[in-house]
Amino acid sequence: MDRYTQLRARTITLVGLMGVGKSSVGRRLASALDLPFRDADAEVEAAAGRSIPDIFADLGEAAFREGERRVIARLLEDPPHVLATGGGAFMNPETRALIKSRSISVWLKADLEVLARRVSRKENRPLLSGKDPLEVLQAQAAARYPFYAEADVVVETGDAAHHVTVDQVIQAMTAHLQDHPR
Template sequence: MTSTAALHVPRTIVLVGLMGAGKSCVGRRLAARLDLAFVDADREIEEAAGCSIPEIFARHGEQGFRDGEHRVIMRLLDGPVRILATGGGAFMDPRTRARVREQGISVWLRAELDLLLRRVQRRNDRPLLQVDDPRKRLEDLMAQRYPIYAEADLTVDSDDGPPEMTTEKVLGALALYLQRPGGQSMGDIGRRVVK
């Protein structure tokens, strides 16, 4: 078990990845281990809009949702240090990505297609998966988004096991990241990938 006693987190940890990667589940556990608040950006968006994400998509379309998502994440990054789980498309916005790079530590929870598909089929409230072939849709999203997610400071594989296992991997990767001298960005020294 990774010791968190000496782990000082200077910036908000921003979890990115596709739906079903485990951002909320792992995020709650990280927050508990690091004694930080956990915030789910999707819940914050729903609270700000006064309706559910599927309703936002229906009323305002995906672009309307993305604009609101960007505003909410900017507000959250300006607040205290915390664990922030973002929606699958949040990191795709270049403005959001730039602000996360400046004010946060981004962690991509990377998962394989079959695992994502199993996880997302447990819920039917994913607007982007309201299609005839959810598997194909996820494949398309992976092809589009994985190259962008790869810009995150850390990449940790989210496996088909207990969430504590992935949480441990994230904590280990964070410990190494935070020990680097001089606060270099991962772009300066090469991104850290934890399998």
Template sequence: MSETLNEHLPDVSGLTLDRPIALVGLMGVGKTTIGKRLSELLHVPFRDADEEIERSAGQSITDIFAHYGEAGFRDGEQKVIARLLDEGPHILATGGGAFVQPGTREIIKQKAITIWLKTDLRVLARRVANRSHRPLLHNRNPMDVLREHEKNRYPFYALADLTVDTGDVSHAKSVERVIEALKAHLGTK
């Protein structure tokens, strides 16, 4: 893990996972980047649900949406996430809409510690602008899409076990905030 000289690694001593951690939140919040760093610190595998869906389907998320629509994508997403959560402790970065789906949310809540990574919409809009791999942004203003998602998804994200405001800070600082929240949740000092 590459850290700058000014950033230190959070203390994870005594923090042992007995089940997966599922990261939920809007696109651009850092689920993949933060998840990878958490997996390194906690010495558990990292899984990206979208990458696993693409691997399983043999096509990109964009192509899955184009061929099967969002309903077809969500069905496959639920199956892949259920399979991944049976693999023991690891960090799972979920797609932005996964936790909104009732069946998928139920599976995630049963089998994982859920953490909502939350950041100001302006920060997210800046991060996702000009990203062609996000099908829900195709030919749309990112801020408009994010506002819709805030309205429709935040009530579901609020059902996560933990909420961590990652703000507009470094990934290292965000990881530190997640570790602190996990320690408090698990009663680890």
């Protein structure tokens, strides 16, 4: 049995604010653990047949969140994988309960100024449209951090390279599973 066998026994769900690296770190984590990778946002787009900005524009955030909840519930029925969620997914009480019961949840946390710099490079984030990224992230942090704090594992990522963050996640999850065997 290799040292990652225990980590591969359950789905690993990454939560955190936009720009923290849930998708990019998640892909590398999945590769390191030899698990499939799933991105909830991409799965929502595939299920809806349209982009997230289009869903927000045409149907609104509430419709997006309901679709996101259904997609995550479906994904959590699949065999173990690494799941990157959208930044607001863990806010939904039903989704949060499903994630906590069917996976190991990992909150990736980074300095808000680092995140603001990262998200400013992309135009595909509907919650930032026409707004100051740092102000949006500060408001989201105030609203979301109490919920993210319910994650099983918290990893402060800083501005480290993705492979460093992957190592931090593996170490934190290993410690968590030693303290909380399932």
